Amino acid sequence: MREAPNRRLRKNTMSQFLLSSQPRARWMRLDTAQLLKRFFFCERSLLVSAAAWIPVIAPLDAKIGLARFIWQNAETAHAMRNRVFELRFPSRLLEEQGADQALIELFGAVQDSPSVAAFLLSIGKALLPALRDSYREYLEASDAIADGPTHRFLSLALSEKEEQIRAFEQWAESVLSADPELREGSLAWTKGVADRLSQVGGVGVGPSPSLPATGTLPGSRPYAIPERPARDRRFWPCRFYWPDIVDPGYPYGEGVQLQLRSAISHVNEVWAIEAGGVMLSAFANILPWEWIYNAARWTYDESRHCRMGYERLMAWGLDAAEIPLGTYIYESASGHDPTYRLGMLYFFETKNIRHKPARTQLFHAYGDSVSEHDMDFDWADETMHAGYGKHWLKELLAVRGEDPAAYHQVRECW
Numbered sequence: 001m002r003e004a005p006n007r008r009l010r011k012n013t014m015s016q017f018l019l020s021s022q023p024r025a026r027w028m029r030l031d032t033a034q035l036l037k038r039f040f041f042c043e044r045s046l047l048v049s050a051a052a053w054i055p056v057i058a059p060l061d062a063k064i065g066l067a068r069f070i071w072q073n074a075e076t077a078h079a080m081r082n083r084v085f086e087l088r089f090p091s092r093l094l095e096e097q098g099a100d101q102a103l104i105e106l107f108g109a110v111q112d113s114p115s116v117a118a119f120l121l122s123i124g125k126a127l128l129p130a131l132r133d134s135y136r137e138y139l140e141a142s143d144a145i146a147d148g149p150t151h152r153f154l155s156l157a158l159s160e161k162e163e164q165i166r167a168f169e170q171w172a173e174s175v176l177s178a179d180p181e182l183r184e185g186s187l188a189w190t191k192g193v194a195d196r197l198s199q200v201g202g203v204g205v206g207p208s209p210s211l212p213a214t215g216t217l218p219g220s221r222p223y224a225i226p227e228r229p230a231r232d233r234r235f236w237p238c239r240f241y242w243p244d245i246v247d248p249g250y251p252y253g254e255g256v257q258l259q260l261r262s263a264i265s266h267v268n269e270v271w272a273i274e275a276g277g278v279m280l281s282a283f284a285n286i287l288p289w290e291w292i293y294n295a296a297r298w299t300y301d302e303s304r305h306c307r308m309g310y311e312r313l314m315a316w317g318l319d320a321a322e323i324p325l326g327t328y329i330y331e332s333a334s335g336h337d338p339t340y341r342l343g344m345l346y347f348f349e350t351k352n353i354r355h356k357p358a359r360t361q362l363f364h365a366y367g368d369s370v371s372e373h374d375m376d377f378d379w380a381d382e383t384m385h386a387g388y389g390k391h392w393l394k395e396l397l398a399v400r401g402e403d404p405a406a407y408h409q410v411r412e413c414w
């Protein structure tokens, strides 16, 4: 039964119009766009800093996990950015941080953390919880009808943040228990990050405080791309993980040798996770957002390939101490322009891709469905990566005023 209009609508005695007080109208279109823009820049700064740290972090599960979180956060940031455009926010304003500059700088400042433990702890205890709380507040206060598209991806981002916080805390704790002397300095650094966060007004869902840049954090150590990658001590440390790297006459092998070679090769794609992280961060301020978005996916994919190899080797009962984890590919680009890391990754993508379907068939013939499965998925990823490599190498050359057609020459250096 229909209610009479005068009972359904609460008339405001002060107005001649139909008014109702509903919390869902709290934020107007541009208010939500401002907040999403702030979240986008925080996510962007954090993931760029985190990507740079991939080669510095030794435990394989943390290296692989970090790549996955960087990808998750790039997906979240990408959805936020698209939503801001949908909301018809002036698009040129998405190119600048605006009134949230001090906050966004702080999210980037963890790149200069003084140690691995300090880096992990400050993100796990200060920055990620601030994002988690802000997303929760946003979801509670915004309108699930008008802003439904945001609700979908932000709910997912909130649950991912909870998982990320647990992982960062656990990684920090395991680094600190192995090296207790780092605890005091890491806690002091984390407190410095948390204090600075409250000084700049936190992330939150309130108006921007429009503070000027606040300068470097006390105890910062300027980040430099490491010359050597940190390696998980459980594995057999080496430079060259298979004889054919130094002896081209050594056969790739068939049968069990091929199964092992393929799994060892996959786990050694640890170098590709590291190269992905370094180049994502190195070109973040030179190339457009789409670079960061593609590079995050690329880095995550390489972490999946690495894990594929690790899981196969473990399932066959091998001892990690007998599995070689090499460093030479990463180190061969150390001290050079990071463009060579992009060229190198692109080179390996295109060099190996043609062998993969044949190896997939061989694994099928052996009845080794896990190797077959991994190689087949890997092939699809690598085909996509070859496209990323070609596109972004050309873009990078163009941005530098060089001939984009010369991308082959960078690739040929390897």
Ligand SMILES: [Fe+2]
Pocket: 269, 272, 301, 302, 305, 378, 382
């Ligand atoms: Fe790969």
Ligand SMILES: [Fe+2]
Pocket: 272, 301, 302, 349, 381, 382, 385
């Ligand atoms: Fe790849």
